[in-house]
Amino acid sequence: TVTMVMMLVLLASLVIVLSGLQAGVSYVESKVEIRAELAEGVVQERVDTLTVQLQALPEVASVTYVSKDEALAEFQRQRVENGEEPITGYISNPIPARLAIKLNDPRQAGQVIGVLEAVRGSVVADIVGDPQRTVEQLVSITATLRTIGVAGLLLGGFTVLLIVVNTIRMALMSRAQ
Numbered sequence: 001t002v003t004m005v006m007m008l009v010l011l012a013s014l015v016i017v018l019s020g021l022q023a024g025v026s027y028v029e030s031k032v033e034i035r036a037e038l039a040e041g042v043v044q045e046r047v048d049t050l051t052v053q054l055q056a057l058p059e060v061a062s063v064t065y066v067s068k069d070e071a072l073a074e075f076q077r078q079r080v081e082n083g084e085e086p087i088t089g090y091i092s093n094p095i096p097a098r099l100a101i102k103l104n105d106p107r108q109a110g111q112v113i114g115v116l117e118a119v120r121g122s123v124v125a126d127i128v129g130d131p132q133r134t135v136e137q138l139v140s141i142t143a144t145l146r147t148i149g150v151a152g153l154l155l156g157g158f159t160v161l162l163i164v165v166n167t168i169r170m171a172l173m174s175r176a177q
Contacts, residue, residue: 003167007160014156018149025142032106032138035128036116037096046123047099054101054115059108064100071095096125107139 038047047065054063066074072095076086103109116124 004164007163011157011160014153018153021145021149025145029106029142032103034101034109034112036099036124037126037128038098039123039125040096042123050119050123051099054112057111059103059105059112061102061104066098066100068093068095068097071098
């Protein structure tokens with residue numbers, strides 16, 4: 001009985017660990033966003049048109065417009081949180097306005113990047129970083145973690161099954177003698 005209870009506890013522990021791993025992976029995937037820096041002096045109407053076009057895509061969860069002033073305030077706030085002094089004495093705001101695009105599924109960032117690349121130069125000045133490579137790395141890591149977790153769960157379940165069956169067989173043989 002103790003052996004069976006311990007094996008079932010082990011199996012339940014593996015399920016809990018796998019669920020925690022899945023929740024962590026989902027959290028990291030939900031934080032993936034593409035940042036498109038807007039060109040200097042772009043008309044707000046074109047930005048609104050691009051925002052509507054991006055929101056119409058099924059891959060996009062949300063599109064947030066961050067103005068130059070909001071971006072500067074966020075930058076200053078991050079500096080203060082990191083224990084650094086805020087930057088003062090600048091003549092003009094050097095931080096560009098941007099669109100922060102959150103995705104439903106990071107694996108489907110290609111179409112969003114394609115839309116942004118189509119208006120690069122006229123509306124979008126730059127796509128920050130290399131989002132496609134970052135997304136591909138994230139997807140690769142999460143797929144590996146999921147595979148390892150499921151394999152561990154299956155191996156643990158099979159081990160528990162063998163131990164429980166063997167314990168029952170040994171108990172029956174003991175009673176028969």
